[in-house]
Amino acid sequence: MKDSSYGAVIGGIFLVTIQHTELKEGIQKAIAKAKNLEKPVLVSEVQKVDQVEPLNVFTAGHQDYFGERFFWKGSSDEIFIIGIGICEHIQSDQVTDRFFHVEKQWKNVMEEAVVLNPYGLEGTGPTMFGGFSFDPLKEKTELWSKFSDSIFHIPRFMYSQYDGQSYMTTNIVCTQHDDESLLQKVLNERKQLLSCSSSLQDSANNIISQEEIAPQQWKNAVGQVVNAMKNGDMKKVVLARETRLSYEKPIRIESVLNKLIKNQKNSFIFAFESNGDCFIGASPERLVKKQGKQLFTTCLAGSIKRGLTPDEDEQLGNELLSDQKNLIEHQYVVDMIKRAMEQVSSNVELPNGPVLLKLRDIQHLYTPVTAEAGENSSLLSLIERLHPTPALGGVPREKAVETIRELEALDRGLYGSPLGWLDYKGNGDFAVALRSGLIQQNEASIFAGCGVVKDSDIDSEYQETNIKFRPMLTALGGNKQ
Numbered sequence: 001m002k003d004s005s006y007g008a009v010i011g012g013i014f015l016v017t018i019q020h021t022e023l024k025e026g027i028q029k030a031i032a033k034a035k036n037l038e039k040p041v042l043v044s045e046v047q048k049v050d051q052v053e054p055l056n057v058f059t060a061g062h063q064d065y066f067g068e069r070f071f072w073k074g075s076s077d078e079i080f081i082i083g084i085g086i087c088e089h090i091q092s093d094q095v096t097d098r099f100f101h102v103e104k105q106w107k108n109v110m111e112e113a114v115v116l117n118p119y120g121l122e123g124t125g126p127t128m129f130g131g132f133s134f135d136p137l138k139e140k141t142e143l144w145s146k147f148s149d150s151i152f153h154i155p156r157f158m159y160s161q162y163d164g165q166s167y168m169t170t171n172i173v174c175t176q177h178d179d180e181s182l183l184q185k186v187l188n189e190r191k192q193l194l195s196c197s198s199s200l201q202d203s204a205n206n207i208i209s210q211e212e213i214a215p216q217q218w219k220n221a222v223g224q225v226v227n228a229m230k231n232g233d234m235k236k237v238v239l240a241r242e243t244r245l246s247y248e249k250p251i252r253i254e255s256v257l258n259k260l261i262k263n264q265k266n267s268f269i270f271a272f273e274s275n276g277d278c279f280i281g282a283s284p285e286r287l288v289k290k291q292g293k294q295l296f297t298t299c300l301a302g303s304i305k306r307g308l309t310p311d312e313d314e315q316l317g318n319e320l321l322s323d324q325k326n327l328i329e330h331q332y333v334v335d336m337i338k339r340a341m342e343q344v345s346s347n348v349e350l351p352n353g354p355v356l357l358k359l360r361d362i363q364h365l366y367t368p369v370t371a372e373a374g375e376n377s378s379l380l381s382l383i384e385r386l387h388p389t390p391a392l393g394g395v396p397r398e399k400a401v402e403t404i405r406e407l408e409a410l411d412r413g414l415y416g417s418p419l420g421w422l423d424y425k426g427n428g429d430f431a432v433a434l435r436s437g438l439i440q441q442n443e444a445s446i447f448a449g450c451g452v453v454k455d456s457d458i459d460s461e462y463q464e465t466n467i468k469f470r471p472m473l474t475a476l477g478g479n480k481q
């Protein structure tokens with residue numbers, strides 16, 4: 001067969017002329033390997049492509065891959081990763097050692113993989129994305145039935161935009177029973193995807209109801225925790241709650257993403273689809289990023305609203321910077337992260353005190369941390385060590401997580417969890433999945449929590465969660481308090 005090439009468009013933009021000589025050879029090699037080893041072998045091919053609007057790629061996947069897509073934007077727009085379709089699932093409901101199990105499965109796939117990646121940039125080639133639920137021991141509800149406790153996907157197609165360059169990765173699992181016809185099948189799928197429309201009609205979708213779930217019960221829980229702190233050794237517990245919205249028609253994930261991208265600067269924007277449901281959000285908080293040996297993590301805790309005028313905003317910021325309750329709430333996070341990083345990495349560096357991180361709806365106390373990874377520190381092992389930080393769990397960690405498990409009415413699922421991506425070179429980035437919600441056709445559940453310490457005032461904490469609902473409420477067109 002003579003090699004051919006073709007051009008393709010996404011939303012009227014000429015995307016790329018893709019040749020597939022190497023892919024053909026890669027598939028042949030992988031099939032031979034699969035026969036030899038009697039197990040499936042992954043082929044991953046990377047092509048440089050013209051830059052397109054990342055959201056257009058996600059939208060182009062709507063028709064054939066709805067429920068199997070991933071969207072990721074780095075917090076400073078440095079990287080976009082869009083996954084379309086699922087080539088391989090890496091998941092487990094294992095409670096103990098779940099990070100280790102995911103790492104083992106990932107290594108198992110990568111061990112024999114045939115990688116055709118002349119660029120070798122992070123976030124290109126074999127990459128998995130997904131996350132770990134907040135607490136695998138929490139009693140399950142229907143809400144998160146479409147997601148397992150540890151859930152990662154290797155996409156069929158992946159568009160990555162990094163450092164002003166764009167790449168298209170194609171992943172194929174070859175088995176011992178496959179033959180060369182697999183190439184044509186994949187090329188057809190790719191051609192079909194690239195020719196799909198990237199604009200969807202966005203017609204009005206009215207809200208039928210918006211309900212805060214058990215606000216009084218949540219306030220009681222905050223009161224109970226504050227009392228327990230006055231008499232015991234518990235120092236901080238983060239308590240979260242849910243608001244549920246329902247709509248006339250299915251919610252357009254593309255349109256929610258579009259609004260999050262436009263409104264929520266300095267945030268990780270993500271959407272992770274599984275079995276038709278979508279976990280989506282705009283989190284300002286990084287759990288940990290690994291780039292070569294360099295590690296980046298952040299302490300984010302302590303909050304105040306934005307001002308209506310620049311003067312008021314500055315005044316509120318200064319108030320936050322000197323507020324003892326918020327400084328203590330923040331310091332618990334700094335102490336824990338510093339200690340955890342010092343155990344497994346070197347050159348741990350952080351400023352002496354927090355600065356302000358101003359987002360559209362809220363301002364936070366923020367301390368960035370950098371370090372150099374130790375020999376055996378994989379990204380997943382770092383996530384295991386850090387999750388949950390006291391920005392979502394509390395101090396002491398075990399006791400706080402138990403308290404959340406007992407007192408919180410909410411099934412957190414992936415809210416507050418490590419969510420992100422990991423490539424075959426060990427690079428990756430995970431956010432703490434806050435300011436987020438779960439979209440299930442016509443319904444959305446959104447989540448917000450706050451750090452309760454012994455000086456917490458129940459009504460102020462309640463107001464703080466209302467502010468934290470705003471990013472998702474704005475994107476969903478809901479009513480804000």
Ligand SMILES: C=C(O[C@H]1C=CC=C(C(=O)O)[C@@H]1O)C(=O)O
Pocket residue numbers: 238240285300301302303329364390391392434435447448449450451468
């Ligand atoms: C738990 C949330 O925020 C955390 C992150 C930043 C500030 C927080 C706070 O001030 O309470 C929380 O610890 C949330 O947004 O749902």
Ligand SMILES: [Mg+2]
Pocket residue numbers: 301302303329450451464
């Ligand atoms: Mg707070």
